[in-house]
Amino acid sequence: MNDKCQQESLQAQKADHRFGDVLLREEQRIQDILVRKKVELENLLRVEATRVQGPRTAASIFGIGYAGYGNGWTESKPRILYPKERKRIRRYLREFAYSREMQRSAALQEETLVPVRLDIDFDKYKLRDTMTWNLCDSIIPMDLFAEYLCEDYGLPLAGFAKDIERSLRAQVAEYHPHKFPDARPNSSITSNMAEK
Numbered sequence: 001m002n003d004k005c006q007q008e009s010l011q012a013q014k015a016d017h018r019f020g021d022v023l024l025r026e027e028q029r030i031q032d033i034l035v036r037k038k039v040e041l042e043n044l045l046r047v048e049a050t051r052v053q054g055p056r057t058a059a060s061i062f063g064i065g066y067a068g069y070g071n072g073w074t075e076s077k078p079r080i081l082y083p084k085e086r087k088r089i090r091r092y093l094r095e096f097a098y099s100r101e102m103q104r105s106a107a108l109q110e111e112t113l114v115p116v117r118l119d120i121d122f123d124k125y126k127l128r129d130t131m132t133w134n135l136c137d138s139i140i141p142m143d144l145f146a147e148y149l150c151e152d153y154g155l156p157l158a159g160f161a162k163d164i165e166r167s168l169r170a171q172v173a174e175y176h177p178h179k180f181p182d183a184r185p186n187s188s189i190t191s192n193m194a195e196k
Contacts, residue, residue, distance in 0.1 A: 084097070093147050093157075094144060096140070096144055103139075106137065106139050109138075111134055112135040112177060113132040113133070114132060114172050115130070115131075115132055116131050116132065116133050116168060116172070117129075117171070118131075118167055120164065120167065122156070122159035122160055122163065123156070123159060125159070127155065127160060127164070133168060135175065135177075142165045142169060143165045146160070146161040146165040
């Protein structure tokens with residue numbers, strides 16, 4: 001063989017050896033992945049078998065649970081938590097409850113929404129909010145709404161509740177609803193077309 005053929009043959013052999021090394025490394029990587037996945041599958045099957053046994057064993061897997069913000073323990077039977085039973089941050093606020101009859105009468109009333117913008121600064125707090133207030137709503141008093149808004153936003157009740165109520169009352173008092181006629185009077189164009 002001539003030198004050129006020998007060099008090409010050596011290069012091909014080296015390339016084959018490199019490819020063989022890469023192939024071996026890839027096979028080893030795939031084998032490692034398979035072993036890891038088998039271990040994961042065995043763990044998941046064990047957890048699933050424990051889950052099937054019931055909620056008593058769930059605590060052994062997931063722990064006793066987190067008992068904050070209305071969450072119960074993992075072992076206990078789940079139950080619905082109604083707003084009346086919720087954990088309240090500030091217990092001194094008045095509890096708001098209304099009957100089904102009050103709900104029915106409110107549902108039958110016409111709804112007139114008033115745009116309200118709250119822009120209140122107190123101490124180190126600033127409240128910037130926009131909402132709509134139902135002008136015909138007789139169920140929720142404005143002072144109670146202001147107290148609950150302070151509770152929801154975590155604002156001091158002493159500084160904000162009266163200002164929110166005052167701002168709501170002022171904007172609702174200033175509101176003038178737009179009057180739209182129910183039926184348009186006949187214009188000259190439509191009356192002329194009707195005559196033809």
